[in-house]
Amino acid sequence: MAGGAALAAVVMLSACGAKTDAAGSSDEAAKADVSGDTVKVGLLNSLSGTMAISEVTVRDSLKLAIDEINASGGVLGKKIRPISEDGASDWPTFAEKAQKLIKEDRVAATFGCWTSASRKAVKPVFEKNKSLLFYPVQYEGLEESPYIFYTGATTxxxxxxxxxxxxxxxxxxxxxxxxxxxxxxxxxxxxxxxxxxxxxxxxxxxxxxxxxxxxxxxxxxxxxxxxxxxxxxxxxxxxxxxxxxxxxxxxxxxxxxxxxxxxxxxxxxxxxxxxxxxxxxxxxxxQTTAGAANTKFVKAYKAKYGADKPTSDPMEAAYTSVYLWKAMVEKAKSFDPEKVKAASDGITFDAPEGKVTVDGASQHIYKxxxxxxxxxxxxxxxxxxxxxxxxxxxxxxxxxxxxxxx
The missing domain is CATH 3.40.50.2300 (Response regulator)
Structure with missing residues (x-):
């Protein structure tokens, strides 16, 4: 199925099932499971299909950030437990996997998607369930969502x-x-x-x-x-x-x-x-961007995945997004999406690309x-x-x- 047709099908299903979908979900906010000593987050990337060339490494950089944060004590005293799902370069699959991560795995946030078609497909899922998506790739703009943080570039x-x-x-x-x-x-x-x-x-x-x-x-x-x-x-x-x-x-x-x-x-x-x-x-x-933060990032990535593995912009934006989420959660003193959003404005991070700052109004970042x-x-x-x-x-x-x- 062509990307446009698949996307249209997802949007139509979303519009026709405003109250429930095939998984039986409702418009009520999904509650993350934070009862134990870990907090689950979703990693939603194409690990197969035409987009795997780009997205597998984004998943890897997300795991690197999570490992680093866990090694330094985690978030609010909890270690992060990643749940990885394969969107398979197929937009309806992205929507299905997003629904699973939110409703079945009860993740506190999800990190991923690459193409705008995949983002458009999952957008109503995150909005309906009032769950957070951190999207790490440059895109065409002309969009804002109360439940998406855009850490890649806008137009x-x-x-x-x-x-x-x-x-x-x-x-x-x-x-x-x-x-x-x-x-x-x-x-x-x-x-x-x-x-x-x-x-x-x-x-x-x-x-x-x-x-x-x-x-x-x-x-x-x-x-x-x-x-x-x-x-x-x-x-x-x-x-x-x-x-x-x-x-x-x-x-x-x-x-x-x-x-x-x-x-x-x-x-x-x-x-x-x-x-x-x-x-x-x-x-x-x-990868060649100057700065101590990038030197550290490149060294850590190559140490984990291989000296011949390059770093890239979407990988860096994904890596940065986990640290931004951590800072928002710690400022909010809560994993609750509404409190995290309220705490987001002005959050800064010395990222490998340089200092980035969250614009709370648009939920994009200065780049x-x-x-x-x-x-x-x-x-x-x-x-x-x-x-x-x-x-x-x-x-x-x-x-x-x-x-x-x-």
Whole structure:
């Protein structure tokens, strides 16, 4: 089932079963089991399917944070017990597993999801049960939820800075390539609106099904467009096929650079640096980001999972999210979601990406934008940053060109 169709089915089921669902749940808040000396949390990631290339390492970084916190005494005197579930790159499965974690396992919070389709699928589950989800991946914005904390970048912390960077380099003729689901289509509407207001031209816009491995036609269309640059919102292992076809078409980072917003160090390793060297990425963190907190994080991750295992932005945002939840719980002196939310505003953490602060009003966090260039060694080196953390603006209220998008 295509991502869009699957998502529509989930939304329809949610709308038709406002009071109960297949599991017999109700609109009442789910109560976490905190009676013993442990507190359970859910880890909800694709451990199989097209998104496993990206999400397995996010699960691993969540486990690292939990191990570190447990080693230092846990949270409110309780050790954290992770319950891991496989969303299997399938949006209805994400919704089913979210329901299980909340109602059967009675977790205090859940950490995970990657694609916007998976997040959209579980959003009504967390809202109905009044349970917390910490979502660690950059996304298209235009969303807030009282039961989701967004620890990845929203639009004005990633996509807009990437466009500003292209514009500053005189790259004004852009071709859009993305996976066919929520995030790329919404992001490209925002990119098109930005382009119209900033003297840029969108020469083409193509989508491929999530998991697609056929990109020869798209690569040839991109080449024929004579664009200055490509803005890439492909997700998962489709990027492997796309960049191989890109090189086969004779396109290079020098002749037509690609800026990607879903390729981090783990994907670079899977695709191969010979296909990506010189290409650009837009994130808020790289393994090479300077700072003592990142040095510690990278060392700990490699010690646990292997010296050849890279760290990446979504992994770092997931790792950070566990520490933010811990700080919220300790400030609230409670695992109760309502009290945790009330305590969230202004919570800070010296994260591997730098200092982050929770904006309680939007439940997003302040993040520093970074543009990086992929090296032949597979690492990404920062070539520009925003200088300071950017206040989250998920609905792009601070940009006149974005009026009407939401």
């Amino acid at each position: 004005n912390q990633q996509i807009v800075p990437a466009l500003d960077y292209l514009k500053s380099k005189g790259l004004k003729k852009i071709y859009l390539v993305g996976s066919d689901y929520v995030f790329p289509r919404t992001a490209n509407k925002e990119i098109t609106a930005y382009a119209k207001a900033n003297g840029m031209t969108i020469l083409g816009e193509d989508y491929a099904p999530l998991g697609s491995t056929e990109f020869s036609t798209i690569a040839n269309k991109v080449k024929a467009s004579k664009a200055d640059a490509v803005f890439n919102t492909l997700n998962g292992d489709s990027n492997v096929a796309f960049f191989k076809e890109y090189k086969s078409a004779g396109l290079t980072a020098k002749s037509m650079p690609v800026v990607s917003v879903s390729i981090a160090e783990e994907e670079v390793k899977s695709i191969g640096s010979q296909y990506l060297a010189g290409q650009l990425t837009a994130w808020n963190y790289y 520093t934008a970074r543009i990086g260039e992929i090296g032949t060694d597979g690492l990404i080196k920062e070539v520009w940053n925003s200088g300071k953390p950017i206040k989250p603006d998920p609905y792009l209220k601070g940009y006149s060109w974005a009026s009407g998008l939401s």
